[in-house]
Amino acid sequence: xxxxxxxxxxxxxxxxxxxxxxxxxxxxxxxxxxxxxxxxxxxxxxxxxxxxxxxxxxxxxxxxxxxxxxxxxxxxxxxxxxxxxxxxxxxxxxxxxxxxxxxxxxxxxxxxxxxxxxxxxxxxxxxxxxxxxxxxxxxxxxxxxxxxxxxxxxxxxxxxxxxxxxxxxxxxxxxxxxxxxxxxxxxxxxx
Amino acid sequence: xxxxxxxxxxxxxxxxxxxxxxxxxxxxxxxxxxxxxxxxxxxxxxxxxxxxxxxxxxxxxxxxxxxxxxxxxxxxxxxxxxxxxxxxxxxxxxxxxxxxxxxxxxxxxxxxxxxxxxxxxxxxxxxxxxxxxxxxxxxxxxxxxxxxxxxxxxxxxxxxxxxxxxxxxxxxxxxxxxxxxxxxxxxxxxxxxxx
Numbered sequence: 001x002x003x004x005x006x007x008x009x010x011x012x013x014x015x016x017x018x019x020x021x022x023x024x025x026x027x028x029x030x031x032x033x034x035x036x037x038x039x040x041x042x043x044x045x046x047x048x049x050x051x052x053x054x055x056x057x058x059x060x061x062x063x064x065x066x067x068x069x070x071x072x073x074x075x076x077x078x079x080x081x082x083x084x085x086x087x088x089x090x091x092x093x094x095x096x097x098x099x100x101x102x103x104x105x106x107x108x109x110x111x112x113x114x115x116x117x118x119x120x121x122x123x124x125x126x127x128x129x130x131x132x133x134x135x136x137x138x139x140x141x142x143x144x145x146x147x148x149x150x151x152x153x154x155x156x157x158x159x160x161x162x163x164x165x166x167x168x169x170x171x172x173x174x175x176x177x178x179x180x181x182x183x184x185x186x187x188x189x190x191x
Numbered sequence: 192x193x194x195x196x197x198x199x200x201x202x203x204x205x206x207x208x209x210x211x212x213x214x215x216x217x218x219x220x221x222x223x224x225x226x227x228x229x230x231x232x233x234x235x236x237x238x239x240x241x242x243x244x245x246x247x248x249x250x251x252x253x254x255x256x257x258x259x260x261x262x263x264x265x266x267x268x269x270x271x272x273x274x275x276x277x278x279x280x281x282x283x284x285x286x287x288x289x290x291x292x293x294x295x296x297x298x299x300x301x302x303x304x305x306x307x308x309x310x311x312x313x314x315x316x317x318x319x320x321x322x323x324x325x326x327x328x329x330x331x332x333x334x335x336x337x338x339x340x341x342x343x344x345x346x347x348x349x350x351x352x353x354x355x356x357x358x359x360x361x362x363x364x365x366x367x368x369x370x371x372x373x374x375x376x377x378x379x380x381x382x383x384x385x386x
Contacts (some may be wrong), residue, residue, distance in 0.1 A: 009382055012331045013350050019242030020249055022259050027237055030266045034230065137228060 112173045119180035138183050145176045217278040226273050233273070237266055240283060244290045250347040251294045253336040261297060265290040287352065291362050298340075334384040338377050341365070345373035346381070 127135050149172045156165045221239075224232035244265050248258035269289055276285050335343060344363060348354040349370070354362070356370040363370075 005382070006378065009378060009385070010350075012385070016331065016351060018246060018351075020246040021242050022245050022262065023255075024259070026241065026259060026263050026266075027234060030237065030263050030270075031230070031234070033263065033267045034233075034270050 109173075112177065115177050116180060119177070119184055122184050123180065142176075142179060142183075145172065145179055148172050149176060218276070219282065222273070222276065222282050225270070226276070233270055236269075236282075240286055241266075243283065244286060247287060247290050247347070247352065248294060250332075250335060250351065251291070251344060253340075253343065261290070261294055264297070265293045268293060288362065291348070295363060330385060331381070334381050335377075337384070338380055341369075342373045342377035342380065345370050346377035349374055350377075 123138075127138075130138070149169070152165060152169045152172055156162065156169055159165060218226070221232050221235050225236055241262065245258060245262045248261040248265070249255055252258050252261060265286070269286055272289070276282065335346060338346060345359055348359045348362065349356065356367045356374075359365070359370045360367045365373075
């Protein structure tokens, strides 16, 4: 074969396909990365993160209220209303602790409940400052999370020694806290 | 039991992008749907564009396996940033630029941590795609994969993807003159390789 000149090289380049397909479908991995939070480390690390996230979420909720009060477009009228008794009562209507819950989980679960209570109370009071579409999407997404948590708690009640289920439940708690924190932050930023 | 959950990314993405959608009247319906948080629509976008994005990542990285990761990264980033697409260029053009940015960012990270060492003996080097049988094209693909990284990048972007040297300079952070020099070098190497 003779050495191809520039024209020959250009001819070959022009024939190269502009599209190639990977040997496997990448969509499942992409979808997982989009809809699922990154995996965390050990169960112990996840528990520690729950406690830290719980405290951080309460702070975030308070910070969000402060941001709204101190000057944003379409901010609610001063004074910013404190969470009502109805909102708190509504937030307390969480699923009961799973039967057979081991004492060592109680601390983390309490932190989780405290964080969720504060965040949900704030969200309940202030959701009117979000658009209808945003509220619908938030409710749908939080509903999915609640459904997952309830299902895992029921399964854990039947199999309290399952480390896998417990790990999954902590993951889902973490997702709920992350989601609520993001929504409260969204209220502060977009109201 | 299957864990079901949505990340905060989905929540924030959906709500924050609502306002951006109205401003983009010329954007095709599938992209508009994805901008409003429709993941099914984004899956259609993926199906439509994955071949082009993957080809670009394979040729720029010279590594088919790593190109899969880069392709994933590109589409995840596209989902995160799709609200910023305003229809100034075609969506395919926007996505290609995003892919190039992903590859360049990964290179910077990789060079810092020296995580990847690609040599011409690497078995994962971008050989021709397996569904093709044209030997001449396969030879060219392999020759392109063996080019030095700078020359390969410019050759792929200019000769295959059609970018101008000023655009390549902007995308890769090199000078236009450097881009031209890389292209000249790449062409000389390829002509010799294909003898």
